[in-house]
Amino acid sequence: MRRIRFFFGEAFRSLWRNYFMTIAAMVTVFLSMFVLGVVLVFVYNINAVLKDVEQKVEITVFLKDSATTDDISAMLDEIQAMPEVKGAQFISKEEALKRLKEDLKDHPELFEGLPKNPLPASFEVSLKDPEQASVVATRFDGRPIVDEVRYGKELAERIFRVTSVIRNISLVFIGLLGAVSILLISNTIRLSIYARRREVEIMKLVGATNWFIRWPFIIEGLAVGLVGAVTALVFVTLGTDFVMDRIRENLRFLTVPTSAVSPVQLAAILLGVGAVIGALGSGLGLRRFLNV
Amino acid sequence: MIKFDDVTKIYPPDTIGLESVNLHIEKGEFVFLVGASGSGKSTFVRLLIKELEPSKGRISVGGRDLGSLRRWKVPYLRRNIGCVFQDFKLLPNKTVFNNVLYALQVTGNDSTASRRKVGEILNLVGLGHKTNNYPHELSGGEQQRVSIARAFVNHPPLLIADEPTGNLDPETSAGIMQLLYRINKTGTTVIMATHDREMVDRMRRRVIALEQGQIMRDQRRGGYAED
Numbered sequence: 135m136r137r138i139r140f141f142f143g144e145a146f147r148s149l150w151r152n153y154f155m156t157i158a159a160m161v162t163v164f165l166s167m168f169v170l171g172v173v174l175v176f177v178y179n180i181n182a183v184l185k186d187v188e189q190k191v192e193i194t195v196f197l198k199d200s201a202t203t204d205d206i207s208a209m210l211d212e213i214q215a216m217p218e219v220k221g222a223q224f225i226s227k228e229e230a231l232k233r234l235k236e237d238l239k240d241h242p243e244l245f246e247g248l249p250k251n252p253l254p255a256s257f258e259v260s261l262k263d264p265e266q267a268s269v270v271a272t273r274f275d276g277r278p279i280v281d282e283v284r285y286g287k288e289l290a291e292r293i294f295r296v297t298s299v300i301r302n303i304s305l306v307f308i309g310l311l312g313a314v315s316i317l318l319i320s321n322t323i324r325l326s327i328y329a330r331r332r333e334v335e336i337m338k339l340v341g342a343t344n345w346f347i348r349w350p351f352i353i354e355g356l357a358v359g360l361v362g363a364v365t366a367l368v369f370v371t372l373g374t375d376f377v378m379d380r381i382r383e384n385l386r387f388l389t390v391p392t393s394a395v396s397p398v399q400l401a402a403i404l405l406g407v408g409a410v411i412g413a414l415g416s417g418l419g420l421r422r423f424l425n426v
Numbered sequence: 427m428i429k430f431d432d433v434t435k436i437y438p439p440d441t442i443g444l445e446s447v448n449l450h451i452e453k454g455e456f457v458f459l460v461g462a463s464g465s466g467k468s469t470f471v472r473l474l475i476k477e478l479e480p481s482k483g484r485i486s487v488g489g490r491d492l493g494s495l496r497r498w499k500v501p502y503l504r505r506n507i508g509c510v511f512q513d514f515k516l517l518p519n520k521t522v523f524n525n526v527l528y529a530l531q532v533t534g535n536d537s538t539a540s541r542r543k544v545g546e547i548l549n550l551v552g553l554g555h556k557t558n559n560y561p562h563e564l565s566g567g568e569q570q571r572v573s574i575a576r577a578f579v580n581h582p583p584l585l586i587a588d589e590p591t592g593n594l595d596p597e598t599s600a601g602i603m604q605l606l607y608r609i610n611k612t613g614t615t616v617i618m619a620t621h622d623r624e625m626v627d628r629m630r631r632r633v634i635a636l637e638q639g640q641i642m643r644d645q646r647r648g649g650y651a652e653d
C-alpha cells in the first residue's frame with residue numbers, strides 16, 4: 135500500500151515538474167480521444183437511424199401527377215393482393231403536404247408563397263419481411279403512373295455509403311493522432327528520464343531494481359493517457375447531448391434515438407484506448423534506458 | 427568476505443584502472459585504501475558493486491562470484507553493500523529524510539518502523555534537526571553524513587566509503603571517521619578509500635596502498651606511507 139502510494143507520489147511529482155510536456159502530451163491524447171469519441175457516437179447514431187429508416191418506411195411508390203383515381207385504386211388493390219405485402223396506404227398530395235407542414239410546424243415561413251403543392255402522391259407499402267423490399271420494389275419499375283420507387287434499405291444504403299467514407303477518414307485521422315500521442319508520451323517520459331538520468335543512476339547504485347524505477351514512469355504515462363481520455367469523454371458526452379438536442383429540435387421528422395451508444399460503453403472504449411496509449415508511450419520511452 | 431583474484435580493469439582503449447590485484451578482506455575488518463589520485467581506488471569500489479566489469483580476473487563478495495551474478499540480481503548485491511560516494515550522490519528532489527528512506531523503500535521496506543529507523547540514524551549522524559531540508563540546503567559535511575546514514579540504514583554487512591572526507595575540514599572529517607569506526611564496531615566490514623594521511627596514521631588499521639592500479643603494500647596495522 136505504502137509502496138503504491140510512493141510510486142504515485144513519485145509519478146505525480148515528476149509530471150508536475152515537467153508540466154509543459156505533460157500538458158502537451160495530455161492535449162494530444164485529448165484530441166485523439168475526442169475525435170475517436172465523436173466518430174463513435176456519430177457511427178452509432180447513424181447506424182441506429184439507418185436501422186430505423188430501413189424498418190419503418192419499407193417501400194414508397196411515388197406517383198406521377200397525371201395518375202387518375204381509377205389508376206390509383208386499381209394499383210392499390212394490386213399491391214394489397216401481393217403475398218409479401220402486409221399493408222398499403224395511399225397518401226395523397228394534400229396529405230403529404232399536411233404531414234410535412236406538421237413536421238416543420240416551427241418553420242411556417244418555408245411554406246409561404248408556395249405556388250402549388252410540389253409533393254407527389256404515393257403508396258406506402260409495408261412488408262411482412264423487410265428483406266423482400268428490393269424484389270417487390272422492382273415490380274413497380276416502368277409502370278406508367280409510377281414516378282419513382284424508394285425503399286428504406288436503398289435509402290439506408292445510400293446514407294451508409296456516405297457515412298462509411300466519413301468514418302474511414304476519421305479512423306485514419308484517429309490512428310494518426312493516436313500515434314502522435316504515443317510519441318509525445320514516450321518523449322515526455324524520455325525527457326523526464328533524461329532530466330533525471332543522474333537520479334536514476336543513483337537509484338540503481340542504492341539498489342533499486344529496474345521495475346522499482348520504472349513504475350513511477352509507467353504511472354506517469356497512464357495518468358497522461360487517462361486524463362486526456364477523461365477530458366475527451368466529458369467533452370464528447372456534453373457535446374453530443376447538445377448536438378442531439380439541436381437535431382431533435384430542428385429535424386422532428388427524423389427519429390434520432392435518444393442514446394444509441396451507451397455512456398458506459400463509450401467511457402470504457404475511450405478510457406481503455408487512452409490507457410493503452412499511455413502505457414505504450416511510457417513503454418517506448420523506457421525501452422532504451424536503465425543500463426547503468 | 428571479499429576476494430580479488432588477479433583482477434585487471436582496463437578502460438578502453440588502454441587506460442589501466444587496476445592491474446593484477448589479489449586480495450582478501452575478512453568479515454569485520456576495517457581497511458584503508460590509499461594511493462595517489464588516479465591510482466585506482468574508485469575503480470576498486472566500482473568493481474565491487476558491479477558498476478564495472480573486470481577485464482580479467484574474478485571478484486567475489488560474500489561468497490558470490492560477481493562475474494556470474496545475473497544482471498537482475500545486481501540490485502540485491504548493492505542492497506548488501508552500503509556505499510558512500512565522494513560526490514555524495516544524494517537525490518536532489520528529495521528531502522534528507524526521504525533520501526535515507528529511499529534506501530529502505532527500494533528493498534520494499536516502507537513501514538512505520540522503517541521511518542523510525544531513518545529518524546534514529548539521522549539523529550546518530552547529528553542531522554536530526556535537518557530531516558526536512560533538501561540536499562542543496564546542506565553543507566558538504568552534512569551531505570556526506572546523509573550519504574553515510576543512507577549507506578548504513580539497512581545495516582549492510584559491508585560498507586564502502588570512497589573518500590568520504592574528501593572536501594571536508596579536519597574536524598568534520600574526524601566526526602565522520604568516528605562514525606565509520608562505530609559502524610565497524612557493530613560488525614560491519616568497512617572499506618575506506620582516502621587521501622587523508624593523518625587519519626590513516628592515527629587509526630593504525632589495515633592499509634592497502636595502490637599505485638598505478640597495482641597493490642604496492644598491504645599492511646595489517648599500517649600508516650599512510652611506508653613505515
Ligand SMILES: Nc1ncnc2c1ncn2[C@@H]1O[C@H](COP(=O)(O)OP(=O)(O)OP(=O)(O)O)[C@@H](O)[C@H]1O
Nearest residue numbers: 437441442443461462463464465466467468469470
Ligand atoms: N570511466 C573511465 N574511463 C576511462 N578511464 C578512467 C575512467 N575512470 C577512471 N579512469 C582512469 O583509471 C585510472 C584510475 O582511476 P580511479 O578513478 O580509480 O582513481 P582514484 O584512485 O579513485 O583517483 P582519485 O583519488 O582522484 O579519486 C585513472 O587513470 C583514470 O583516469
Ligand SMILES: [Mg+2]
Nearest residue numbers: 467468469588
Ligand atoms: Mg576516486
